[in-house]
Amino acid sequence: MMASPSGLHSGLxxxxxxxxxxxxxxxxxxPGYVVEGTLAKTIINEPNEVTLMNGFTAPLNMQVHYISFSAHADSYQTSSFLEELMPPNIILVHGEANEMGRLKQKLTTQFADHNTKIFSPKNCQxxxxYFSSEKMAKNIGKLAEKTPEVGETVGGMRG
Incomplete structure (x- = not known):
């Protein structure tokens, strides 16, 4: 799950x-800036439990990763970030319609050889x-220095 910037307090x-x-x-x-008083700010500190929307508490067992990622990246920053990830699907949201159209066209050209599907839905659309059942992770930085043995746990991805 990727939380919406500054919140995780409502919605899907x-x-x-x-x-x-x-x-x-x-x-x-x-990703990015989190607002004081929101669930996103709370879980960055990895408490043992959290309060759910229904008022009950639940253990926080999932991993929580905070990355610095500006919601206001330009076209070059966005395309470079996506080039590193090489996702099978890209969904463009939160932008002015004409600029999003230009970015979609640029990404369509950039990812033409990679079978990447690019969507730019209207609000509420x-x-x-669809995803393949194959699971793969790409390690960069210190995690990529040593190839893990089969069955070995790889760790150290903290924000």
């Missing part, structure tokens, strides 16, 4: 968080994406 991200926070197989990535 919050609903998914409430369902997934107790399972250690899950993770939440919080749903998007269906």
């Amino acid at each position: 991200s919050r609903q998914l968080f409430d369902k997934w926070c107790s399972d250690k197989k899950n993770a939440c990535v919080i 749903s998007v269906d994406t």
Whole structure:
């Protein structure tokens, strides 16, 4: 799950968080600035439990990662970030329609050889994406210095 910037206090991200926070197989990535008093700010400190939207508490077993990522990245920064990730699907949201159209066209050209699907939905428009069941992770930095043995746990990704 990737939390919306500065919040995780309502909406689909919050609903998914409430369902997934107790399972250690899950993770939440919080990009960018977080506002005091929000759930996102609370979970960065990895408390043992959290208060759900229904008022009950639940254990916080999921991993929490905070990354510095500006919600106001320009076209070059966004395309460079996506080039590093090489995602199968890109969904462009939170931008002025003409600029989003230009960015979508640029990314369509940039990712033409990679079979990447790029969506630019209107507000409240749903998007269906499909993923392969194959799981893969790309390590960079210190985690990439040593190839892990089969079955070895790789750790150290903290914000």
